[in-house]
Amino acid sequence: LRRIELWKQRLVGFLFSPESDNWLALLRFGLGLQVVLYCLSIRTDWTYLLAGNGGLISRNLSETILALQSPLIPRLGWIVALGGHFGLGEESVLSIVWYCLVAAGCFLLLGLFSRSAAIATWLLHLAALKSADLLSYGMDNLTTIGLFYLMLSPLPDRLSLDWQWRKSRPKHRDLLGFWRRVLQTHVCLIYFFSGIAKCFGLGWWNGTNLWRALSRPPFDLISAETLVRFKHFLPITGIAVWVLEIGYPFFIWHRTLRRPWLIAILLMHVGVGVTMGMYLFASIMIVLNLAAFGPGILWHQRQPADDGSAPAESLAPSPNN
Amino acid sequence: LRHKSFYLAFFAAHFFFVGVVSCRELFWFLPKSRTIFPQRFNSYWEEAEDLSSSVLLQNPGAPATLRESVTTYVHLAGIESGYGFFAPNVPGTCKLVFELHYPDGRTESRVPAVSSHASGLRVATLLDKIGRPQYDSLREVIIKMLASAVWREHSDATMIRAVFGVVMLPTAEEFEHGVRESNQFLYSYDFAFQPPGSKQPNP
Numbered sequence: 191l192r193r194i195e196l197w198k199q200r201l202v203g204f205l206f207s208p209e210s211d212n213w214l215a216l217l218r219f220g221l222g223l224q225v226v227l228y229c230l231s232i233r234t235d236w237t238y239l240l241a242g243n244g245g246l247i248s249r250n251l252s253e254t255i256l257a258l259q260s261p262l263i264p265r266l267g268w269i270v271a272l273g274g275h276f277g278l279g280e281e282s283v284l285s286i287v288w289y290c291l292v293a294a295g296c297f298l299l300l301g302l303f304s305r306s307a308a309i310a311t312w313l314l315h316l317a318a319l320k321s322a323d324l325l326s327y328g329m330d331n332l333t334t335i336g337l338f339y340l341m342l343s344p345l346p347d348r349l350s351l352d353w354q355w356r357k358s359r360p361k362h363r364d365l366l367g368f369w370r371r372v373l374q375t376h377v378c379l380i381y382f383f384s385g386i387a388k389c390f391g392l393g394w395w396n397g398t399n400l401w402r403a404l405s406r407p408p409f410d411l412i413s414a415e416t417l418v419r420f421k422h423f424l425p426i427t428g429i430a431v432w433v434l435e436i437g438y439p440f441f442i443w444h445r446t447l448r449r450p451w452l453i454a455i456l457l458m459h460v461g462v463g464v465t466m467g468m469y470l471f472a473s474i475m476i477v478l479n480l481a482a483f484g485p486g487i488l489w490h491q492r493q494p495a496d497d498g499s500a501p502a503e504s505l506a507p508s509p510n511n
Numbered sequence: 512l513r514h515k516s517f518y519l520a521f522f523a524a525h526f527f528f529v530g531v532v533s534c535r536e537l538f539w540f541l542p543k544s545r546t547i548f549p550q551r552f553n554s555y556w557e558e559a560e561d562l563s564s565s566v567l568l569q570n571p572g573a574p575a576t577l578r579e580s581v582t583t584y585v586h587l588a589g590i591e592s593g594y595g596f597f598a599p600n601v602p603g604t605c606k607l608v609f610e611l612h613y614p615d616g617r618t619e620s621r622v623p624a625v626s627s628h629a630s631g632l633r634v635a636t637l638l639d640k641i642g643r644p645q646y647d648s649l650r651e652v653i654i655k656m657l658a659s660a661v662w663r664e665h666s667d668a669t670m671i672r673a674v675f676g677v678v679m680l681p682t683a684e685e686f687e688h689g690v691r692e693s694n695q696f697l698y699s700y701d702f703a704f705q706p707p708g709s710k711q712p713n714p
Contacts, residue, residue, distance in 0.1 A: 202515060205522065231629035239630060244663070246623065247637070247656040251649075260582040320586065324640060324653070325633040328596050334589025368518055375526060383533040384594040390537075390546045391599030401683045402601040408628075408635050414686055421683040467628060 209367035211347040211360075212485040214340075215301075217373070218308070218347060220477030221336050222298030225311055228333065228470060229292045237284050239322055240266060252323040264313055266321040290314055298340075301350020308345060312337035329471040335376060336478055343369040374482045378439035381455070385435025394432055397424025409466040434458060448487050455479060528567070528581070529590050535563035536593030544599040603677040604635065605642035606694060607654065609661050612670040614706070621665070623657050642677065642697070650675070651700055658702045666706070673700045 232239060235246075242249045253267045266287065273283035291314045297307035315337060319330045344360035346352035353359070393399035401424050405414050434454055441447040456476055463472025485491040538560035542553035564570055567585075568578045585591040609621045623634050641650045658671045675698040681690040 202519070205519070206515060231627060232633070234626045235630040238625065239633065246625070246634070246660050247653055251652070251656070260579040260586065262579065262583045263586045316587070316589075322633075325637050327632070327636045328592075328594070331589045331592060338588045365518070368522075372522065372525070375522075376529065379526065379529055379533065380594045383537065384596055384598065387537055387540065387593075387595035387598035390541065390544075390548065392545045392547060393600045394598070395547070398682060399597065399601045402603075402680055403597050405680055405686075406601065406604045407678065408604075408631055418683050418686050421687075424683065468632070470629065 205368050205371050206364070207367040207371075208364075209370050210485070210491050211344075211363075211366055212491045213370050213373075213481045214343055214345070214366065215347040215349040216484060217336060217340050217343070217477070217481035218298055218301060218304060218345070218350065220473075220481060221311070221333070221340055222295045222300075222307075224333055224336075224470070224474050224477055225295035225315060226292055226299065227473065228315075229288060229295065231470060233288070236288050237281055239325055240284055240318065242267070242270065242280055247324060249321045252321055256320055256323060263320055264317040266317050269317065287314060287318065291318070301346055301352050302356075304345040304347075304350050304352050305341075308337065308341040312341045327471075329468070329474050332380075332471075332474045332478065336373075336474065336481075339369060339373050339376075370482070373478070374442075377478055377482045378442065381435040381438035385432045385438070388432035389436060394428045395425065397421070397426075397428045400424045400428040400431070404465060409468070411467050412465055431458065442483055442487075448483070452479065452483050452487050525588070525590075528585055528588075531563050531566050532585060532590055533593040535560055535567065536595055538563060540595055540599055546599050602639065602642075603679055603695075605638040606676055606678050607638055607657065608674045609658060610672040610674065611661070611665055611668040612672070613667060614669050619665075621661050623660065638675075642675070650698065654698075654700055655702060658700075662702075662704050666704075669704055669706060671702045671704065673702065675699070 229236075238245050240249050249266060253265045256263050256265060266284070269287060270280050270283045273280075273286070278286070291311065294307050294311040294314060297303055298311055312334070316334055319326050319334060344362045344365050346358055346360060348354075388394040388399070391399060393402065401417065401421070403409060404412055404417055434451070438451060438455060441451045444451075456479060459472045459475045459479075463469045480488070538556045541548065541556040561570075565573075568574070568581050582591070607623060609623075611619050611621060613619075623638075625631055625634055637653070640646055641653050646653075654673045654675060658673050662668060662671060674696065676694045676696045679693045679695050681692065
């Protein structure tokens with residue numbers, strides 16, 4: 191029993207360690223930028239992809255499948271129906287949703303009405319994502335994960351306009367450490383499962399999968415003629431990818447290896463963005479990594495005084511404490 | 512302390528779901544892919560997938576309210592799917608081509624079109640999804656919707672033949688020896704449309 195009690199104390203110490211809000215400022219700013227870029231990237235096709243009738247595929251199909259799983263998952267159909275009560279057509283409602291999502295993202299960027307902006311961004315993004323579930327991919331879920339944690343974290347942070355201008359203060363600053371641990375744990379699990387799944391695939395040992403990933407449309411930004419010149423590097427690069435991913439949850443906590451490991455992972459995502467054109471996927475992974483582990487690994491952070499008025503001299507605890 | 516216990520319980524439950532969902536996806540993929548494990552393990556992976564689904568209350572025998580509660584939570588938190596990006600293996604790219612037939616005998620080819628690279632990635636994701644076996648029942652419905660979208664741009668066409676297949680990519684060695692990508696035919700569907708002014712479209 192004493193052993194269990196000891197473990198519990200260590201777990202509580204790990205989860206509720208004192209923490210500055212630098213990571214939260216990064217997460218807020220990064221997710222705000224991510225959502226704005228997401229909206230801009232599909233601006234011209236927004237209505238076409240999300241229409242109930244007259245679009246690429248009917249939104250109603252995704253929403254029907256969703257309703258069979260659970261009637262409580264947010265979807266755009268609710269907002270369209272609400273707009274209908276006010277005499278607004280579907281196209282108008284979808285446009286309003288787009289503008290609201292961009293506005294909520296900008297509010298997040300600035301840190302103005304941070305909590306409300308985080309909730310609105312999470313809800314609208316989730317509704318759009320679920321209503322176009324057949325057209326969604328990993329990047330969308332990763333954005334939802336980030337927004338979910340952001341919404342629950344103790345906002346606002348010191349760099350937000352809420353703090354600087356509106357003099358608003360979070361109620362539970364003591365939970366900053368807890369929510370950062372949640373984000374860190376999740377990022378570790380993402381890499382662990384992604385790495386394990388790749389390690390089990392034969393093609394990630396002999397370079398075949400890397401060749402296929404880089405040469406299959408629509409990710410074939412590098413011509414196969416160029417790629418084939420580097421064919422001898424493909425097996426080692428393929429193995430390096432899953433070793434980096436599986437090693438992440440272990441070495442990111444190691445005092446000397448955490449910095450090179452994080453930099454290597456960030457470079458991997460930059461590489462994915464540049465060579466495969468998956469810019470939004472790369473950017474959300476970079477945002478999640480920087481928020482989870484950047485402060486304390488890539489740069490030192492100072493622990494702010496409780497009221498945030500002046501920084502104390504001591505360094506904030508590093509992620510491996 | 513109660514305050515901390517609440518957050519500890521949340522942490523445990525939340526990451527329990529993350530872990531089980533990730534394992535379930537992994538166990539689903541393993542019997543369907545070429546992996547480092549021998550094929551005789553496939554039955555174990557399938558059993559493990561069933562077990563993971565049961566733990567997540569996704570089996571038909573689970574109480575509906577609990578099942579819907581778990582499903583709602585994992586969707587709200589964005590944790591309803593795993594993280595096997597491009598794993599265990601990278602599949603071939605699915606391709607959909609529409610052959611438009613006009614009353615005067617002309618034919619022309621079209622692919623589902625969107626106006627940005629980001630939207631193009633989403634359409635490619637959709638095509639890859641409907642190429643999977645679990646979309647067998649929905650494939651024709653979705654292709655019919657895509658054909659209707661093309662017909663709205665070419666409403667004088669009276670018939671659209673949708674040809675769905677997979678782009679087979681050569682390996683790096685095959686590519687060096689002159690082998691190039693080829694298309695493997697999978698499904699074909701014919702949809703008839705009424706010319707504008709006569710009747711509603713009848714895909």
